[in-house]
Amino acid sequence: MSSKKLLIISPAFHGYCYSIADGFAQLGYDVHVHRYDAFDGWQAKLRNKVQYEFPSKLGLDGRKAAERHATITALRVLDEVNPDKLIVIKADTLGEDFWQKVADRKIPYMLWLYDDLKRHLYTEEFLREMPVVLSYARSEAERFAAAGANAHYIPNGYDPKLAQLPTHRTEEIVFVGSRYENRVRMMEQLHAAGIPVRVYGRGWSHHPYDRLRMWEWKRPDLPAKRDIPLAQAYQVQAGAAGALNIHGLQAGLAMRTFEVPGMNGLQLIDRPDVSEFYEVGSEVLLYTSMDELIELCRRVIADPQWSDSIREAGRRRSLAEHTFFHRAQKMDQLWV
Structure with missing residues (x-):
């Protein structure tokens, strides 16, 4: 049949x-x-x-x-x-x-x-x-x-087929996605606090082609890379010290809510309702203020044994429930 x-x-x-x-x-x-x-x-x-x-x-x-x-x-x-x-x-x-x-x-x-x-x-x-x-x-x-x-x-x-484990880790806190004002402010504040950050996407990129194809020239003064395919984004976020999930004014949880832990990355998320899917503190990290985020980023970078335990737990939950x-x-x- x-x-x-x-x-x-x-x-x-x-x-x-x-x-x-x-x-x-x-x-x-x-x-x-x-x-x-x-x-x-x-x-x-x-x-x-x-x-x-x-x-x-x-x-x-x-x-x-x-x-x-x-x-x-x-x-x-x-x-x-x-x-x-x-x-x-x-x-x-x-x-x-x-x-x-x-x-x-x-x-x-x-x-x-x-x-x-x-x-x-x-x-x-x-x-x-x-x-x-x-x-x-x-x-x-x-x-x-x-x-x-x-x-x-x-x-x-x-x-999960795109979630290949990274061969090396960086000490950067990364964000992959569209450039909105709230995301610009957050990344600039982290950068000003001495947190190593990097952003990815055509809206962040300083490349002349990306500026022209979006009909704009000015870009935030942040370490930035161009657009990357989804599989590479999985690798980048998994290999970073932490990956930010910055929502802003939207009703639901973004794709990266499940992608980051699913790819063995450490997710720093701004939505308390993530607790419907993951255990906060042991599978993902929740921040509710800029000061809290800065402290979490510093601990994530300084204590890889702690952050690795969160990565592993988040990945297990993702494979079991969120593909x-x-x-x-x-x-x-x-x-x-």
Whole structure:
């Protein structure tokens, strides 16, 4: 008997779609992935800049053209794959034609939001029309359900196949991710306190290409590296003395909440609700103030035996409970 065909339509963002797909493949699905916002190759990247990004910078409606292209491509993939089931992740740039086609096909499908609703173009009214809505935040899933949606809480996870143990350690406290004001302030304060820090990502990088492609020149005066693939980010954070998880104003816990301990890294996190998944103090470290974070960073660097015990405990818990295979198992019970 052949396995059921599953299509995952997802953002290209760090290749998470492939890790999620692997979780479902372990359940026996024949999984196909379409990254609706991917621009592979230099020609596609140039088209994105010229046809979509540059007009938007000039006040023209480049976004609409990008949405039309993404919708047409997604519809073509839907026809080509002809899946038995469908998972759509984010995808708020896909037009009404796509959603109508999905509904007409009468196949089971889910919409998965692994970011806050306020960062999407969807409304609660739209979510009520979905057969299944998944949110990475418990509070948002409860709000959607109260508004009449068939909503469920699916926390983020990680891919253990990418978590190779590092061959060496540094004494740096690292942050890998997007540059927001609260993250800049925190990294600058750590740097000013004498903590060895390093940041990774196009928003932090001092490389001329990264400055130009983000249409800005000024960058924080911090030790910084360029964008790195997800597997390399796992290595960097695992090999650091500590890896920061700085959330800011978001409802759910970020992917790195599970990635850092899962890759044998030592996580310094700002969210008390991490205790739902890890034991604070023995599997992850929680900070509630800048002074507390500075002291934790100093101890992490000075006492590797203590920090190693936290790494090992966090990794065991992650492998046992927080991989994308665990998330796929839960999601697989929700089809309607």
